[in-house]
Amino acid sequence: MATDYDAPRKTDEDTESIQALQERVPDKLSGVVDVDDADNPGFELGGADLSDLDLDVVVLPPQADEFTCVNCFLVKHQSQFDHDTKLGPMCIECSA
Numbered sequence: 001m002a003t004d005y006d007a008p009r010k011t012d013e014d015t016e017s018i019q020a021l022q023e024r025v026p027d028k029l030s031g032v033v034d035v036d037d038a039d040n041p042g043f044e045l046g047g048a049d050l051s052d053l054d055l056d057v058v059v060l061p062p063q064a065d066e067f068t069c070v071n072c073f074l075v076k077h078q079s080q081f082d083h084d085t086k087l088g089p090m091c092i093e094c095s096a
Contacts, residue, residue: 069094 062068065078070087071073076093 067091071095 001022003058066075067081067089068075069080069089069091070085071090074091076091080091080092080093084090084094
């Protein structure tokens, strides 16, 4: 059987009033929330004020076997190098 994709998909029996749809939607405040987050473990911040804490970050200079891709701006290992452009080196992923 051929399908007419231009024909309207809803029939008269498919339409419902807004009130009927709102009655079927559960109240947002009345439901019990599933708090089992075993699949997504998170971090508890605890609300501590860490604004006066100084963090030490070690920034390494570019290594001899690394380059920065001009398209994605990520530092890549030389094994990810594909070709040089007018702007600079490009990685395999960006040139694909």
